[in-house]
Structures are given as C-alpha cells and as structure tokens.
Amino acid sequence: ATDAHPSPGVWGPYVGAPLLGLAMVEGGQSSTGAALQWARRLFSTNDQRPLSLRDLDEEAASISIGSDGITALETFQGARTPVTDPAARGALIGLTLRHTRAHVWRALLESICLGTRAAVEALAAATGEAPRALLMA
Numbered sequence: 001a002t003d004a005h006p007s008p009g010v011w012g013p014y015v016g017a018p019l020l021g022l023a024m025v026e027g028g029q030s031s032t033g034a035a036l037q038w039a040r041r042l043f044s045t046n047d048q049r050p051l052s053l054r055d056l057d058e059e060a061a062s063i064s065i066g067s068d069g070i071t072a073l074e075t076f077q078g079a080r081t082p083v084t085d086p087a088a089r090g091a092l093i094g095l096t097l098r099h100t101r102a103h104v105w106r107a108l109l110e111s112i113c114l115g116t117r118a119a120v121e122a123l124a125a126a127t128g129e130a131p132r133a134l135l136m137a
Helices: 032-043 053-061 101-127
Strands: 011-015 023-026 071-073 091-093
Touching: 011 101, 023 101, 032 053, 032 101, 053 101, 071 101
Parallel strands: none
Antiparallel strands: 011 023, 071 091
16 A cells, blocks of 8 residues: 555554555454364364364354354454454353354354454555455464
8 A cells, every 4th residue: 555544453554665655554363273273172082183174164064154143252362453452352152052063163263254354454444445465374
C-alpha cells in the first residue's frame, strides 16, 4: 500500500518497507497451530498412536457448518489482530454431552478461519485495499 495508516491491532505502517514508495502492515494470530496440537494431544490416548491431523480433519468433515452449536474462541494464548490483548483466553461455548471430538475439532478449525478473516479485514482497513498475498507460517 502507498497510503497505510495506524489501525488498532495492526503493526505498522512501515513506510518504505519493503520498498521505497510502499508501506507494509502486519498482524497475526497467536494460537492457531498450538490450539490444534493441544486438541490433538487431548484426543489421543496413551495406548494409541497420536491421531493424525488428516484423521481429525476427515472426522470433522462429516459435521455441518456451525459444529452443531459449538463455538470456539481461538485466543488460547492471547489475541493479536484485530484486537491486541495478551490476556485473552480461548473458549468452547455450547458444548453438550452429544458432541464428539469431531464437533470440537471442526469448531476449532472454524474459529481459526474466522480469526484469520478478521485479521485480513483489519489489514485491509489499515491499507485501504485488500491484500494481494497472504504469507502463513
């Protein structure tokens, strides 16, 4: 972007970075991979091999959008973008005894996707344009 401005939950703008005449902003999420690894460990028992991410994804694919009423908040290690709050904590809301690990896994995936969308929208608001590329690590 050439006309980026400070925006809540977004770092920058860094004018002249990465090139003269441009400005860069950045943001992110704190708990995406760590939250999934935590759930994977929780769902695996000591007497079996750890469940694969593929296994969990395949189970979650059978669950409808919305995880049959479970909502997850993916801020297990704080929040970065669009709200910066290191004290924020994750949650599973709407959990009942009829829900399975597939429901929880899907809710976690959905929360990560929605968190990514919120971060991208915050970056777009700071720059005035939609990002042309996303780099994920």
